[in-house]
Amino acid sequence: MDRLNLDHLKTFADVVELGSFSAAADRLSLTQPAVSLQVRQLERRLGTMLIERVGRKARPTAAGTELLLHAARIDAAVQAALEAVARQSEGVMGTVRIGTGATACIFLLPALLQRLRRRHPRLEIVITTGNTGEIARAVEDNRLDLALVTMPVSSRSLELEPVLEDPFMVIAPPQTQLPVPASPVTLAELPLLLFEPGGNTRRLTDEWFAQAGLSPRPVMSLGSVEAIKELVRAGLGCSILPGIAVRGDAASGALTVQPLSPPLSRVLAIIVRRDKPLHRGLKETLGALRELSGSPSASATSDAICED
Known part of the structure; x- marks a missing residue:
């Protein structure tokens, strides 16, 4: 991938928030192997480990914590763009x-x-x-x-x-x-x-x-x-x-x-x-x-x- 995959970024954020690959899979209506694959692909894209297991809980690494800060801003920007497009199509804008x-x-x-x-x-x-x-x-x-x-x-x-x-x-x-x-x-x-x-x-x-x-x-x-x-x-x-x-x-x-x-x-x-x-x-x-x-x-x- 030349760019970050937004779906993979969302999956990573859900795993960290819920502390579990299986819980993230339930939220996203995916299988647990699919969630694990998306996180691995994101890690390969960035060249670093993002999640580590501490006991039975999935926690972010230092790099993962840094990415989460950017992920929140990226998600807010994406939502703002989607809302702007929705307003353009549903109401009179521009x-x-x-x-x-x-x-x-x-x-x-x-x-x-x-x-x-x-x-x-x-x-x-x-x-x-x-x-x-x-x-x-x-x-x-x-x-x-x-x-x-x-x-x-x-x-x-x-x-x-x-x-x-x-x-x-x-x-x-x-x-x-x-x-x-x-x-x-x-x-x-x-x-x-x-x-x-x-x-x-x-x-x-x-x-x-x-x-x-x-x-x-x-x-x-x-x-x-x-x-x-x-x-x-x-x-x-x-x-x-x-x-x-x-x-x-x-x-x-x-x-x-x-x-x-x-x-x-x-x-x-x-x-x-x-x-x-x-x-x-x-x-x-x-x-x-x-x-x-x-x-x-x-x-x-x-x-x-x-x-x-």
């Missing part, structure tokens, strides 16, 4: 690495992850934020297990599952009279604070203006939806943001919120590698994200605006 945009991370995931953690408290979740291109590449490279991103995503190695349509809204400081309709022509005349270039949110906004033959220059470009909202509240201009980011502000009156005309929306989709093995924790996380397909987020924004 780590799930999720990628998403900052807006979805702030306004969609908290409630979803709270429900997921309540159901599966042993599941460890790691969140990474970035733009769609960065996140998609990380999923392709298996640095992330799955992601919730803004469409479109183009990759043959990824499975795409749209789960939520999120309408864009124009926002302005409280009590502001926005133009009706909030069209590209009317909004292009206002001071605009927009997302910084590079992400799908800004690209969709630019395309919305471009369809009307316009290319407005924002007074500020920022990478944070919360920063944009604060600056709009401070009266520095208007902005166009995803509906999920402003539904609370629409309901509370913290901002003036109005739909765009013509409507503009983005589609959020789950992406995962086509060949990704789905362990139980990952399956549960996918199931939780699919609940977004019935999310009231978009309708809640519209309802809050109508109530105003």
